[in-house]
Amino acid sequence: GQNIDQPTEMTATEGAIVQINCTYQTSGFNGLFWYQQHAGEAPTFLSYNVLDGLEEKGRFSSFLSRSKGYSYLLLKELQMKDSASYLCAARVNDYKLSFGAGTTVTVRA
Amino acid sequence: GAVVSQHPSWVICKSGTSVKIECRSLDFQATTMFWYRQFPKQSLMLMATSNEGSKATYEQGVEKDKFLINHASLTLSTLTVTSAHPEDSSFYICSAPDRVGNTIYFGEGSWLTVV
Numbered sequence: 530g531q532n533i534d535q536p537t538e539m540t541a542t543e544g545a546i547v548q549i550n551c552t553y554q555t556s557g558f559n560g561l562f563w564y565q566q567h568a569g570e571a572p573t574f575l576s577y578n579v580l581d582g583l584e585e586k587g588r589f590s591s592f593l594s595r596s597k598g599y600s601y602l603l604l605k606e607l608q609m610k611d612s613a614s615y616l617c618a619a620r621v622n623d624y625k626l627s628f629g630a631g632t633t634v635t636v637r638a
Numbered sequence: 639g640a641v642v643s644q645h646p647s648w649v650i651c652k653s654g655t656s657v658k659i660e661c662r663s664l665d666f667q668a669t670t671m672f673w674y675r676q677f678p679k680q681s682l683m684l685m686a687t688s689n690e691g692s693k694a695t696y697e698q699g700v701e702k703d704k705f706l707i708n709h710a711s712l713t714l715s716t717l718t719v720t721s722a723h724p725e726d727s728s729f730y731i732c733s734a735p736d737r738v739g740n741t742i743y744f745g746e747g748s749w750l751t752v753v
Contacts, residue, residue: 562742564744569729569749570746570747571644571731571744571745571746571747572682572731572744573744574741574742574743574744577740577741579740616681616682620742623670624670624672624735624742625672625684625687626672626682626684626733626742627684628681628682628683629681630680630681631681
């Protein structure tokens with residue numbers, strides 16, 4: 530089976546930094562995706578990690594440790610528009626994704 | 639712009655009728671597409687894998703006779719919800735990997751309401 534865990538909710542202040550952790554236990558693993566999803570909309574791609582380490586893309590960075598079954602998404606210089614649900618998804622077989630329940634991030638002024 | 643397009647975005651149908659949702663890959667061919675369902679405040683649950691030229695592969699607990707999937711071409715997969723019931727009301731989303739597979743794109747999603 531697949532088990533993807535991430536916190537349910539996080540709150541932070543505009544301009545701050547927030548780190549969303551994700552742990553996974555899956556049968557088969559080919560990489561870790563992070564998606565952003567605003568309410569009522571489809572997910573949008575943020576990052577994809579295959580190798581261990583940190584990948585930075587502007588204000589968003591993603592980290593992966595395959596040996597620990599752990600990833601995090603780092604959001605810097607938070608803006609109000611960053612309020613959304615962030616989905617951690619493990620690529621378990623070919624292109625099949627197994628999603629975590631999502632972390633709702635609320636950015637406050 | 640969108641690389642995977644879904645239609646319709648919103649649909650309301652009566653109980654017992656069937657509804658078809660289309661998923662198209664734009665500017666690239668997708669031999670494999672995926673269909674997900676998402677209930678309010680829940681995560682995406684994979685329903686089935688759509689394979690061009692062959693039968694879809696359904697996840698455990700998903701009724702293949704109720705959720706008909708057809709992958710008619712390299713750019714189009716359709717999901718037909720047959721004999722719809724109110725409990726089928728949900729957000730249905732398709733996805734397709736790019737050629738390399740490093741990015742998996744999602745369609746805009748389709749809201750289905752069965753009354």
